[in-house]
Amino acid sequence: MHEEMDSNPMVSSFLNKLANYTNLTQGVREHEEAEDGDTCRIIPFMCDVCHLCVYVQVPLMGTFIGVYLPCMQNILGVILFLRLTWIVGTAGILGSFAIVSMCCICTLLTAISMSAIATNGVVPAGGSYYMISRSLGPEFGGAVGLCFYLGTTFAGSLYILGIIEILLTYIIPTATLFEEDAAMLNNMRVYGTCCLVLMALVVFVGVKYVNKLALVFLACVILSIMATYAGVIKTIIEPPEFNVCLLGNRSLKNEKFDTCAKTEVVKNLTVTTELWSLFCDSKYSNTTCDEYFTLNNLTEIQAIPGLLSALHDHLGIIDHSIMAGSNRSGDLKDAQKSIPIGTIMAILTTSFIYISFVVLFGACIEGVVLRDKFGYSVKKIPVIGILAWPSPWVIVIGSFFSCCGAGLQSLTGAPRLLQAIARDGIIPFLQVFGHGKANGEPTWALLLTVGICEIGILIASVDNVAPILSMFFLMCYLFVNLACAVQTLLGTPNWRPRFKFYHWSLSFLGMSLCLSLMFICSWYYALVAIVIAGCIYKYIEYKGAVKEWGDGIRGLSLNAARYALIRLEEAPPHTKNWRPQLMVLCKMNSDLLVKHPRLLSLTTQLKAGKGLTIVCSVLDGTYMTRANDAKTALQNLKTAMAVEKTKGFSHVVVSSNLRNAFSLLIQSAGLGGMKHNAVLMAWPADWKLALGSLARRNFIETVRETTSANQAMLVAKNIDRFPSNQERLKDGNIDVWWIVHDGGLLMLLPFLLKQHKVWKKCTMRIFTVAQMDDNSIQMKKDLQMFLYQLRLDAEVEVVEMHDSDISAFTYEKTLMMEQRSQMLKQMHLSRTEREREIQSITDVSRGSIKRKKQSAVHAPPLNIMCIPEEEVSMAQLIHDRNTASHSAANDKAAGATPDRVHMTWTKDKLINERNKQREGMAVKDMFNMKPNQSNVRRMHTAVKLNEVVVKKSKNSELVLLNMPGPPKNKKGDENYMEFLEVLMEGLDRVLLVRGGGREVVTIYS
16 A cells, blocks of 8 residues: 555645646747736746746636637628628528528537537647547547648638738729739739738737737627618618619629710710710710620619528638637637637627628618629629618728738637647657747747648639638538547547537537538539548558547447457358468567567468457466566567568467466457467477477477367468568469368468468469379369369379388388387486487487398388488487596496495485386387387378478478377377478478368359
8 A cells, every 4th residue: 555655646636736737738828927817827838949948928818708709700701791792692582591591500510519529628729620639539630630720721811812802992992013804813912922921920929919909800890790780770761872783684883984874965965975985986876886785775773772682602611710719729718618608609699690691681782782792883892881881981991800800810720720730749740840939839830821821812812712611621520520429429438528418419410511511512622622631541540650549439449349249259250251360379589579570471471461360479477577578578579560560469478387378378369259260380490309398298289279179270380481571482382282171271371372462473383192092183183173163273283192111211210209209208307317318219229220221121212311410410419418427437337346335225225226227227128119000100101291292392482281180199299290390301481281170262152
């Protein structure tokens, strides 16, 4: 208990830290002292330039200034003052009412989902990006966050273009640098760039000044709206005297004429008017005029008759601004309280304004005037301006400052959003934008934002920029709704939002509306936005940093995995769906590194990233003492898997009994229906050594247990000589020696290997063995037909093996095998004594081989394949080390006569002497023993089969052999290993394959 108190914080200190928790703002840090009445927080901040810890004061904002005003300013911008009248004139009251209502419902549903997410914990800087990334994961969060950043940046371009349009069209028309109508776009570009630079400087100074200016801007907007409502009331009493001149059904620009007539009577003379000169070649009545002017009459109507009528374009624009407050969540005193209240109240307020304006515009203004986008028919006054009271200039000034405020808000929020994404480190090339000034202002992010914003300004058209940002914003809202729905349906314990007025069905409805609006507004822009988001998603998935944020997508994956595992367990997989689900038994060296990395390479080449792969390793000891070693080994194992591109799971266990650990892994690895069906391991090359007896027993028991569990077994000999993933075998053969039918696994493995680029150019050859009474020609035809039905391309060859006499070499090799096995079983000697006895057996066996070679009459000529080199070298080493001890022992034995022995016999000495005599007798009996005839036959088969395999496949890139099962009687384990060793002798790369007892290939579709 005392130890835990030392390492873990006490409850009192933990609660104290929670109470004094400071939301470290990433958005705004000011050096100047807070004014009286301002709420601020003193926080330490690490300066990126000087690398010193400085203390800065952070002004924090409430609901009204921090959320409500930014949302209001962004919503009440370009569309309301410059395009809403034209929308109503185009679509009519009912159409525009329906679409505006749909947009308002979409934003309200998104705000509800956002409020639920925002109140489910602390929301630092980043706002919508933070909420989406922590709810849907870094891939979705980064993709949608970047899209939202681009949308916010292009929104700044939109508002700046709106500012310049108001300035050059209504306020100072004479300020144009280029006079031609076609050059109006160049005027927008020049003045827009200047305005962008000016706004960027204001934002660079600090967000506090932006907030101060926002109050001024919003006051002008409110006055403009009030003036519009006042003008509507005035039209009931006294409609304004604004007349519009129509030629046919088209309104005319009334800048260059005052009289709406073709001719007029002056002093009893009929003369042409100024309007005549605009459409005709001269002022005389018999001149040539425009055909439309000649065929249609002029009429003059009242622009605002009282109470009357339309919509279609740029509907998604009104949606983008609901995130203006959440983007600055790092600057709020209480984001969980401010974001829901401020956003929903702003949406309700602006929804009422938009819907009421739609009805009032249609009721008060003539339809042909509403369709005049720039107000040319009413002396270059905004159409909404002719409705305002007391003067149209109230609307002009209000819309100008509204666009200024919304543009500043966009340029304030976008860099902070990019800074939050960069500081998360999920997109490597954006990390430089996470730095800023010493006070935390996102300087580099602001520069990038200004550059992207300039691209939108160069487009120089409000109508062309609007659909671009609409797509990005609607996509962001779609994923906000998706995040809320996923979290609600998953019902994770951590999903406890304080905002209770939400439901997953509302989120799905909002998501559907967002998707519908995207394609209704512009289907090709929608596809482009989806492709951009998809590319960012795949980039983050491939290159981005691995983050564990407890996101909903991970929870959804867990639920989907649980459901799939339950379904998999209902029935075993069909043969057509069978694939090797590997459990790879890796051995770690003394440095806790993977001893055979090529085993993982073979796994990758065999699996090609598909199916289940479990890489396991066992450490000797107890977990209490080797817990840190287990973690280190697991990390090294994961690193090796990443290097070898092995996709799968890794597991390291610690056990004092390695045999039991392997057994438990074979029995319990996997989960539900997702379990391994094959075990891959390396051949224990050191099994012949005295210290290799443990490796031998582990190997044989592993084979027995996989057989009992109906699992396949793959054993790779000389695994370190197998090709790496970077090698390309340009030619060569993969030889399959099909001796026993094992369910088709032996033929399926080469096909899987050839799917990988390492083995792709190799040729698959299948060999089968025919006995004397087999029809080898018919066997070859049957095998070719079988492979054709299996859709496998391979060369087929039938090898005939004739019965022959057992050679002396086979006889003596079997004898040596049994002698060594018998000796190790009977004698429990020390290592030195065991080596001495092995040397004696080797010497005697050599002499016996020489004698029997001379006396063998019926034995056929032999290839000189006596004792393997490793046995000879080991025997020579033993002989050199023990020559002196043998000589000394013999001299002592020769010189010891009964007359010279003076020894007091005790009971213990007598027992020891008898045991030595028994052991000596046992060794002498071994010299005279005869080999078991069954073992001789097995050895003969192994030797003859090895001769054939070596002859045909010595130069092959890989040889696959049937792996016979171990004997049921454990007394023959050593002989089993010898048989396998003889079977693989002389081959470079061998893969022993033992089937799992079921068919894994089928001829049916």
